[in-house]
Amino acid sequence: MITQEQFKKEIDIIIKNAIREDVGDGDHSSLACIPGYATGKAKLLVKDNGIVAGVNFACQVFQYVDPNLVIEKFINDGEQIVNGDIVLYVSGNSQSILKAERLVLNAMQRMSAIATKTHEFAKLLRGTNTKILDTRKTTPGIRALEKWAVKIGGGENHRFALYDMVMLKDNHIDFAGGITMAIDKTKAYLKENNLDLKIIVEARDLQEIEEILSNTGVHRILIDNFNYEDTRKAVQMIGDKCQTESSGGITLETAKKYADCGVDFISSGALTHSVYNLDLSLKAV
Structure with a gap:
């Protein structure tokens, strides 16, 4: 089996490549209408039922995009979630939050689906x-x-x-x-x-x-x-x-x-x- 060090390297590569793929030379939608100094707060909202996965990965993504983003976690990986739950809040630079949004959601939605199905088998x-x-x-x-x-x-x-x-x-x-x-x-x-x-x-x-x-x-x-x-x-x-x-x-x-x-x-x-x-x-x- 691969080592923890090898696994961490794989995760780092995924984050770096996914941001490169999604952001390219800039998030022009955000750059166009949101000042660089603007700050905000967002919640990660559950609209389904299952097992959540990817919370720790999301935190890594937010920190990669902007180390100054602040994350408040309420639900951890592997816990049961239901429609209406809030997994976490992220606050800080608004452009940074939006830059990380799609990678966080894409990853967590798929990871949570896999965790939910695996849980059913287990x-x-x-x-x-x-x-x-x-x-x-x-x-x-x-x-x-x-x-x-x-x-x-x-x-x-x-x-x-x-x-x-x-x-x-x-x-x-x-x-x-x-x-x-x-x-x-x-x-x-x-x-x-x-x-x-x-x-x-x-x-x-x-x-x-x-x-x-x-x-x-x-x-x-x-x-x-x-x-x-x-x-x-x-x-x-x-x-x-x-x-x-x-x-x-x-x-x-x-x-x-x-x-x-x-x-x-x-x-x-x-x-x-x-x-x-x-x-x-x-x-x-």
């Missing part, structure tokens, strides 16, 4: 030994935000990217000439390059589970697109030899049934690729 899995994971099916350029939101919602992060874990999926296996060849080549590569990365291997059927288990050094088996019965059989075959993860179109309707099969993890791309933004707004007061 709630379903309570009482089981199964944890919900995200995937790499994220919006290009803001993966760190979306994975942050998953954590806020009560989920766990899978690998961050291609560099912090090895996942041998069907195409890797087919291109490499088979499961055992893919695993052997991977272990040799990691040793050769002095890399300490966990190996996950995808299985498409019970026969492939058997072949994976005949190899050493596998951290987790990805039980992909199995039905409930075969998932239970796979979990029994694997035992405590390595971790287990179910994936493949798992929804809120099916997650608990897969958890009841005994898998350690369920991964769902729907946490990040199939959400509708929560309705938030920033209003002058």
Whole structure:
């Protein structure tokens, strides 16, 4: 997994690039009609129900745009919100508040949607030994935000990217000439390059589970697109030899049934690729 330092760097890049993209050579709407010395105050208003995420990110954005902006927080990341709640107040230079507004709202609306959906999965899995994971099916350029939101919602992060874990999926296996060849080549590569990365291997059927288990050094088996019965059989075959993860179109309707099969993890791309933004707004007061 990536380090805290790497994650912080990703967030810094997102903020810098997003402000560059949105502001360009100036916020001419504000520059045209609001004096540079004007000050004001705005509230971040909730117009929906769910789990809020992105509050700390918003504070970072405001501070990046103008370190003199003052923020009063009333609701923290991960807390339940309802229509009418006020998450925070921001006060200071009016032009600065408006410059930060759209990035704050865009990020928080999406992050809150992801946190809300993740919370629904996590709630379903309570009482089981199964944890919900995200995937790499994220919006290009803001993966760190979306994975942050998953954590806020009560989920766990899978690998961050291609560099912090090895996942041998069907195409890797087919291109490499088979499961055992893919695993052997991977272990040799990691040793050769002095890399300490966990190996996950995808299985498409019970026969492939058997072949994976005949190899050493596998951290987790990805039980992909199995039905409930075969998932239970796979979990029994694997035992405590390595971790287990179910994936493949798992929804809120099916997650608990897969958890009841005994898998350690369920991964769902729907946490990040199939959400509708929560309705938030920033209003002058």
